[in-house]
Amino acid sequence: MRMRAAVCAAVDGPLQIREVGLRPPGPGEVLVRITATGVCASDVHIVDGSLPKPMPIVPGHEAAGRVAGLGTDVDDLAIDDPVVLTILPWCGTCAACTGGRRRACEWAASLAATGTLDGTATALSIDGAPLHHFNGVSSWAEYAVVPRTGAIRITPALPPAQAALLGCAVATGFGAVRNAAGVGAGQSVAVIGCGGVGLNVVQAAALAGADPLIAVDRNPRALAVARTVGATATVLADDHPVDVAIRTIAPLGVDHCFEVLGRPATVEAAWRATAASGQTTVIGLLPASSSITLDAFDLIAEKRLVGTYLGGITPERDLSALADAATAGTISLAPLIEEITLDDLPLAVERLRAGTVTARQVVLLE
Ligand SMILES: [Zn+2]
Ligand SMILES: [Zn+2]
Missing domain, CATH: 3.40.50.720 (NAD(P)-binding Rossmann-like Domain)
Known part of the structure; x- marks a missing residue:
C-alpha cells in the first residue's frame, strides 16, 4: 500500500512528509492504522544523530491505533481493536525471553539495531529502496506494520491522543x-x-x-x-x-x-x-x-x-492498566496534550528542540 509518512533521510537532514510504501503484515505481524502519535525527545535524537539509527528512517514510537490487518498466524487480535504500540516487543524464544527477561529480548534488540522488522528486511520502502523502522514502531505515518507483541490491546473508551501517550x-x-x-x-x-x-x-x-x-x-x-x-x-x-x-x-x-x-x-x-x-x-x-x-x-x-x-514496564500488563486508570480519570492526560497534524511534524521537531513546547505534541490522524 501507499501512505504518507514523516521521513528522516539523513542525520540533520530535513524531516519531510513523503509518500512511502508499506507491505502487508507477514506471519506474527499486525497492520495498524495510526490514530495518534506523540513527538518525544527520542525521536528528535534520531533526527539530530545523538541516537544513531539506520537511515533513511520513519521516526515515531509513541502511538495508538486500530488493528487494520492481521498476519496469517495472528488469532488473538481482531480488526478494529484499539491498541497502543510499544518499542518492547518480544519473541518468547531467545535466551533473554526464556530466562524471564523479556525486556532484554535479543530479537527485539536486533530489530532496533538494524531498523528492520525481522532482522533482515523492512516493511517500509521509499522510491523502491528500504526505509527503516524505529524499534519496530515507526508511527509517524498513517499506518504501521508491527510485531504482534508490539501491539497491546486497550479499552476503546480512551481518546486516541491520550492512548498514544501511554506508549512512552x-x-x-x-x-x-x-x-x-x-x-x-x-x-x-x-x-x-x-x-x-x-x-x-x-x-x-x-x-x-x-x-x-x-x-x-x-x-x-x-x-x-x-x-x-x-x-x-x-x-x-x-x-x-x-x-x-x-x-x-x-x-x-x-x-x-x-x-x-x-x-x-x-x-x-x-x-x-x-x-x-x-x-x-x-x-x-x-x-x-x-x-x-x-x-x-x-x-x-x-x-x-x-x-x-x-x-521498567511489562507492556501487556502495565499499558492496559494505565489505560484503565486514564479512562477512570485517576491519571489526567488531557492537560498534557497539544494536538497537531502530520504536516506539522517538521515544525514540531524544531519546537521541541528549541524547548518552546509545554505539553506533548500529539499528531491526530483521524
Ligand atoms: Zn519516547
Ligand atoms: Zn526474545
Missing part, C-alpha cells in the same frame, strides 16, 4: 516512579525537566503521596501545568545550579530526584540535590559516549544512582 511518556514517567524508584507517601521528590515525560513523573509521584513535590523547568508554562498535576513547589531553572534551588525547599536534599532531560550537567545537579540514603533516577537519554562526574564521597551516605528504560 506515561509508561516512562509512571514506571520510573513505581518501578525504578518506588516513591512512598511523605517522601520528598524533585523532577528536573517537566516535558511530556516529566509531567507524568510529577503526576505519578503526587499519586504516590510525595511531599514536597518540586517541579523544575526553564519554562514557566510547564511549571504551571506541573502544579495542576500535583507539584507542591516549583523552581524556574535559570543560570544558577538547580540543586541549590531545590535545597532551599528541601534543605537536606530530596529522597528522590528524577532527571528527565538527559544532560550530564543536570544529572550531576540531580545527584547533588539527592539526600543521604536517597536515589537519583536518570530517565533522560544521555548522548552516546557522554560522561558524568559525581562526588564519589556521597556514596558513603548510601546515595544511589539508578538508570531506567521505558519505566
